[in-house]
Amino acid sequence: xxxxxxxxxxxxxxxxxxxxxxxxxxxxxxxxxxxxxxxxxxxxxxxxxxxxxxxxxxxxxxxxxxxxxxxxxxxxxxxxxxxxxxxxxxxxxxxxxxxxxxxxxxxxxxxxxxxxxxxxxxxxxxxxxxxxxxxxxxxxxxxxxxxxxxxxxxxxxxxxxxxxxxxxxxxxxxxxxxxxxxxxxxxxxxxxxxxxxxxxxxxxxxxxxxxxxxxxxxxxxxxxxxxxxxxxxxxxxxxxxxxxxxxxxxxxxxxxxxxxxxxxxxxxxxxxxxxxxxxxxxxxxxxxxxxxxxxxxxxxxxxxxxxxxxxxxxxxxxxxxxxxxxxxxxxxxx
Amino acid sequence: xxxxxxxxxxxxxxxxxxxxxxxxxxxxxxxxxxxxxxxxxxxxxxxxxxxxxxxxxxxxxxxxx
Numbered sequence: 001x002x003x004x005x006x007x008x009x010x011x012x013x014x015x016x017x018x019x020x021x022x023x024x025x026x027x028x029x030x031x032x033x034x035x036x037x038x039x040x041x042x043x044x045x046x047x048x049x050x051x052x053x054x055x056x057x058x059x060x061x062x063x064x065x066x067x068x069x070x071x072x073x074x075x076x077x078x079x080x081x082x083x084x085x086x087x088x089x090x091x092x093x094x095x096x097x098x099x100x101x102x103x104x105x106x107x108x109x110x111x112x113x114x115x116x117x118x119x120x121x122x123x124x125x126x127x128x129x130x131x132x133x134x135x136x137x138x139x140x141x142x143x144x145x146x147x148x149x150x151x152x153x154x155x156x157x158x159x160x161x162x163x164x165x166x167x168x169x170x171x172x173x174x175x176x177x178x179x180x181x182x183x184x185x186x187x188x189x190x191x192x193x194x195x196x197x198x199x200x201x202x203x204x205x206x207x208x209x210x211x212x213x214x215x216x217x218x219x220x221x222x223x224x225x226x227x228x229x230x231x232x233x234x235x236x237x238x239x240x241x242x243x244x245x246x247x248x249x250x251x252x253x254x255x256x257x258x259x260x261x262x263x264x265x266x267x268x269x270x271x272x273x274x275x276x277x278x279x280x281x282x283x284x285x286x287x288x289x290x291x292x293x294x295x296x297x298x299x300x301x302x303x304x305x306x307x308x309x310x311x312x313x314x315x316x317x318x319x320x321x322x323x324x325x326x327x328x329x330x331x332x333x334x
Numbered sequence: 335x336x337x338x339x340x341x342x343x344x345x346x347x348x349x350x351x352x353x354x355x356x357x358x359x360x361x362x363x364x365x366x367x368x369x370x371x372x373x374x375x376x377x378x379x380x381x382x383x384x385x386x387x388x389x390x391x392x393x394x395x396x397x398x399x
Contacts, residue, residue, distance in 0.1 A: 161349040274347070281354060281368040283344050283377050305375060313347075 003166035003279055003309055006106035006146075017099035017109065017151065018066065019257040019328060020081055022295035024151070028078035028132070031068025035098050035110060037061070037142050062112065062142035064096060064135075071122050071130035076259075076295065082120045082134045091116075093139060095297035097255050097330055101171075103150045105163060108171045109330045111255040111299065113140030143253050145332025146170045148273065149312045151259065153326040159313035161274065161282050167246055167308050167333070168202040174242045180209050181237040185220075185229045187213070192225040193243075200247040200308065201230070209238030216246055216308075246308040247277065250334040256288045256298040257328045264323020266316040268292045273331055275307040282311060290317055291325070306333050335369050337361040340378040 018025040018033055025033075040059040045052050069078045093114035101107045119135040146165050178188045195201065199219045206213045217230035254273045261269065268290040274282040286302040312329045342355035346364055354363045361369070361378055372378040 159347070159351050161347065161351065164349075277371040277375075278368050280348060280365055281372065282347050282349075283372075313351075 003164045003169070004106040005166075005169045006104070006108075006171065007102070008171070011101045015100065015102035017097065017103045017147075017328075019097045019151070019259065019297070020115070021094050021096075021297045022258050022293075023076065023078075023081035024259050025066060025069065025078060025081065027076070028069035028072050030066045030078075031131075032066070033098065034063070034065045034067075035100075035142075036063040036065075060141075062138040064098065064112065064115065064138060065133070067133045069132050069134070071132045078132055082132065094136070095255065095257070095299050096136065097257055097297075097328065099147065103147070103328070105147055105150050105160065106165050106170060107147050109145055109147050109255075111143045111145060111253065111330055111332055112136075112138045113143060113253075113299070114138065143332035145253070145255070145330045146310070147328065148310050148331050149271075149327065149329035151257070151326065151328040153260070153324050154314055155324045157313075157315050159274065159282075159311055161276075161311040161313075164276065164279055164282075164309040164311040165331070166279070167248070167310070168244050172244055174244050177203070177206055177239075177241045177243060179237055179239050180206065180213060180234055182234050184223075185232065185234045186223070186227045187229065189226045189228075193222070193228055195219050195222055195228050195245070196249050197222060198247075198249040198305070199245060201243040202246050203230075203243045204241055206238050206241030208236070208240075209234055210236035213238065214241070245333075248306045248333045249304065250306075251301060251303040252285065252306045252334060253332045254286050254288065254298075254300045254302065255328075255330040255332070256291075256300075258291050258293070258296045258325060259328075260324070260326040261291060261294050261296070262323045262325070263292070263320075265318075265320035266323050267318030267320070269314060269316045269325050271327065271329060272313045272315070273302075273329065274311050274313055276309040276311070277307045279309045282309075285310070285331075291327075306331075335366060337364040337366065337369065339381055340364070340369060340373065341381045342378050344377055346372070346377070 041054040044055040099109035118137040121133040273285045275285045276282040340361040346354040
């Protein structure tokens with residue numbers, strides 16, 4: 001099976017994914033979910049200005065709020081997940097993953113570097129079922145990534161290398177190219193390219209250059225925010241086209257959400273994120289700690305190169321049989 | 335460039351889930367087309383040339399008489 005190409009377009013509320021510490025919050029039939037990312041600004045106008053002005057301070061923030069869940073005390077439901085708000089600085093942060101474009105491989109999700117549950121509000125109204133709201137304060141980054149293993153149940157060891165996620169088809173910014181030039185072999189973009197030396201990009205639609213630049217190229221230099229060169233000696237410049245990132249070199253974050261784990265007679269399960277340059281041979285990117293709990297979540301970081309294709313593998317530990325594990329794996333590139 | 339010339343630094347697998355080479359073992363089963371990027375990224379390394387008995391003796395200072 002080739003690398004997956006995610007579905008693109010509009011999505012309804014049935015496509016939402018919301019996991020906190022291995023709890024699927026959708027089981028509580030929440031009525032709304034809000035994921036918000038913004039920047040902090042401060043007023044920069046003064047006497048003599050006729051209109052207000054603002055400057056970004058360099059800080060960004062993320063918020064996560066859910067409303068209208070059923071107040072449910074059965075095991076694995078909302079009360080068990082949300083009861084006990086973070087109060088001490090030593091309290092462990094929660095690990096949350098949110099997706100708005102369906103629970104499927106290759107679709108985007110957002111993970112959070114650290115989630116502190118700030119509020120848990122239970123509501124009771126006459127002739128209505130009890131409901132609950134929760135407000136989470138995000139400490140650190142909101143990390144955008146793609147789902148590498150959708151939240152599904154596996155009963156045997158295996159991997160998803162046959163349906164890997166190709167970063168060039170994953171949801172990401174397509175950067176236009178203005179021109180390429182023989183002088184300095186420079187490729188110019190109308191906006192910041194966001195590239196680093198060693199990244200690979202997939203260029204398409206670029207015309208007129210000698211040699212042709214379309215295809216996968218390795219970034220050789222980044223002399224400015226809007227210019228870069230690839231490992232090609234350009235003798236005639238070209239125009240147009242765009243690129244997307246393929247391989248990146250700034251590390252990544254892996255998210256694992258286990259919503260149900262029956263060990264059977266195994267002693268645990270190890271989930272590993274794997275990657276490849278050519279979608280043929282895969283190597284480990286990062287390994288999550290062995291899972292033994294019925295419900296759990298992990299966030300693990302990896303430094304360095306993150307190759308174009310991503311997949312995951314499941315290996316249960318110990319000699320055993322039976323059992324099953326329901327889990328989601330996501331990969332967010334830095 | 336042949337897989338037999340290399341030793342895997344990390345575990346290498348393919349899409350069928352087969353282990354092509356465990357860490358430290360020869361890369362005989364690794365497709366030749368993949369060897370370049372694997373070597374470039376330090377995931378495989380050139381195998382040490384196998385020394386002949388004569389060379390081993392010479393290295394140990396037991397030169398032929």
